[in-house]
Amino acid sequence: MFSVIKSSIVIMVLTAAAMYLFASCVKPAWKPVGRASAKVTAFAFLGLSLGQIYVAFAALLVVAAGFIRNRAHAAGLIIFLIVTLPGIAFTAMAGSLQLVNISTESCVTLGALIAAFMWTKGKGTRYSLADVPAFAVMLVLAFISARDSSLTNVMRVTVQISLSLFLPYHIVKKSMNEADAVRSAVLFVVASALAISAVAIFESVKAWPMYQVFRNQFGIYGLANVKMRGGMLRAGGPLMNPPLSAALLALCFVTTFAARDLFKSPAKHRILLAIVAVGLFSVQSRTGWLGAVAGCMGVMLSRRGVTGMIAPVAALSLVFGGVYGLTLASERAANLLGFSVDAKNSSDYRDKLYDRGVELVRQHPAIGQPPSIVTAQMEDLRQGEGIIDFVNGYLGIALFSGLIGLALFAGGIVAQAFASYRARRVSRARGWGSLSDMGLGVAVCAGAMFPYIPTDGRVVLTMLLLFALSNAVASLPAVGRKNSARRPSAPPPRSTAEAVPAVA
Template sequence: MAEHVRALIVLMALSLVFFQVVRGAVSQLIPEATFRRWRNLWVAATLALFLSNSVWVCILVTGALLLLYRRREEHVMGLYFFLLFVSPPVPAEIPGLGIIDHLWVLDHYRLLGVTLLLPVAFALFQRASTPRVGSSPVDWWVLGYLALMSLLAFRPGNVTSGLRTVLSLWIDIFLPYYVASRSIRNEEGLRHAMTGFVVASMILSLVAIFEMLRGWKLYSAVLGALGVNEWMFGGYLMRSGFLRPNATVGNSIVLGYVLVVALGFFLYLKELLSSPLHRFLGLALLAGGIVASLSRGPWVGSLLLVASFIAIGPKAVKRVGGLGLGVVAAFLLMSLIPGGQLFIDMLPVIGTADQGNVEYRANLITSALPVIERHLMLGSFDFLSAPELQVMMQGEKIIDVVNSYIGVALYSGMIGLVLFLGIFLSTLLQIRKHARVARQLEPRVSVMGRSLFAAVSATMFIIYTVSSIIAIPVVYWPLLGICVAYTGTIRDQMRKLAELPHKA
């Protein structure tokens, strides 16, 4: 039996059992009919991935399913997030018909954008009730960053390549941000989006735990069956004798990041679950996946997420102190139990495993600073050829810019970095402000704001430890859009409350 067929059998067994177990809990968050439709689409898309034996057949079948079912979705971001991780982002070039090399590169993420989000975006543009672009302070930072990156795309002098890059920028960044921020207008829409992301991430978490324990990447063989390089997302990387899992996102750090964001969302969703057992199992599954990622950035990011969530809530000092004591107690316990030292050795700062990765990140900053200073305002498109960065060449003959902020500064200078940071910082300020206001409406809505604040805070830390590759920007752009939707929802509710005396 072919390896990818055996992997499909394992995935079907894991996922179908999972869907059956969580059905009752998820039905408290979204209608059961919606859950069944999402589940059926996930299964169909997975079967298309593993049985099509062609990238284009897989794209066409999945695209047809999305176009067929999208009109049934009242809250499209929920379905978008639920299917976001069903397939690795295998690239497929649209041929240029002999005129140019190729028109564009399509992958699973862009397929979801074009089939699910683009029609919604057109409808939102035409609707008079849609908040205008620029109604949120975050919009201006996003537009400024996009405008700069669009101009810089033509810097190498290739007009065709520049046009492709601009199209990719607006499809990859503006489209998910815009649809997330404008299509969601109430708590129900926010809950659908967060539920879709969390349930999809829980499947990733199951796969991550399986891959780590069994030492088998379930999605590697299917790449070869699709006719692409089986190792395009890297080989079997180990840490302290354990496999670092990839699942569908192609990288263990990316996997850990996705699960950290899901954990942030679940801190809100668990408030809606009636069973303490469901809350515990949900937290345990996501935490287990984060641990199984064997990625130190997400490990620290998850602690920062929980600390941020607590810090802007009631009794913050007492609870943050309790979290700190809990971490110390867990560390002491791990040092006493058999095998605990193995885990401690993988921890950042105090651990001894793979310290070369830590040193590489520190050396990268030192090497990049003179290059940034030389092209201070607008950066350089060929920064990797700089002598200072050539010394960072690794054995695979690549220079890995494992810091998103350094990457932005190298490519687009301090102007780009200020705009990029402005997007995240303005989002945090808006969320913090509106989460306080939400306490007057409904404590649960304030908890949602705290969970979003924590997810953005953790994102800002984790992307300091990794470049914005594969699924990382695919997650944080709509995450920022959801935050804008949250603030708009709070404003709308406060406006309605203010109008009540007039109507009386």
């Protein structure tokens, strides 16, 4: 109990310090985002410090409902809590009957659902073609969980997917009824990146896995473990899993990169990006770096066009060459940057998993096989932790739902990227500035990471909520606070002829 309270207090202090820095970097109109983030963190972790898991989760639900009553901050607070809270879950049972898995994300969702009834009634939530990619992803995950099972399990999976994916997406979409709510949500994503980074840096420097005590407190002993690289702790982050926490941080990093117009100056924007980059370094996961770099390239592609990417790609090639040379020259650098023997062993496992997985997909290409059958056929790949780790998300989708499921899942991400790229000029014309480029960056970031991480619930949920944000940018006029952006970024000219005004 004492260790939980101690960790909670340290996380509160680190988050408060990060939010103080956040408030000094964003425009004055958005300082309340930092204050709200610090307050909700304090109350949420105080609730999780209570002894019994049912009491702690009930307290978290009340905290979420209390803060999300403010519709202007609702979407952002939902995302902030989902991203930053520790990954804790238990299975609700009725006798011997398994009902649903209740997690910290579920508590936030239920609290938000209660708060939504307190909002002033407005226009109903309308879905459009822009929501099809998100629904395609949900459909595939629901099919995998429900296939070849009883009617009771199908009903349970329907409730589970609704609670863990559809309801958060629906509430976030419903709450963003004006431009200020969208900008606020984007800045809450920035705040969550800063909060996770502050804790990750502290975890790595002090060699203190701070989130693990919450699982121990509730008697939930998962497969999370502590790993060192180059003499430094690999910060586990809120998911207590470096690759998955790095994926969350990468998505938030790309959103921060795209939100430059909401900061006081370019220098302030770069300061926050640098801190989040150090947070990514503390997690020591190549997956996070891959997603962050790919996502930022997507943002720049949306901003500059294809021809404007020549210089950034050349610079990136030089940086990668220098980093690779450094890993060859220094064993410590190789360990810190993910090229150690441990990382090589992980890469070998991925190769074996891929070869065996492709073989099984060829045997059942249409809709794949149920997870229980696949795991039985891949028993020789079971690791020391007692699991078969499907670290390739796309391969896992293909194994469990076939090429049809893979087409829906990957196609949803590609469709979101394509739609965001097409909508960027209209969004700029409406005054959204740099936020017009966020959608493509987020989709590219997520698409680049799933070959190296499983389709974890929180990572997928965060991706879908960021899809909802980018859809709101594409569909709403940027009418809101005065001076909420420095100056909308002008769309790049399509050709030299467009860049030069005609002379009569």
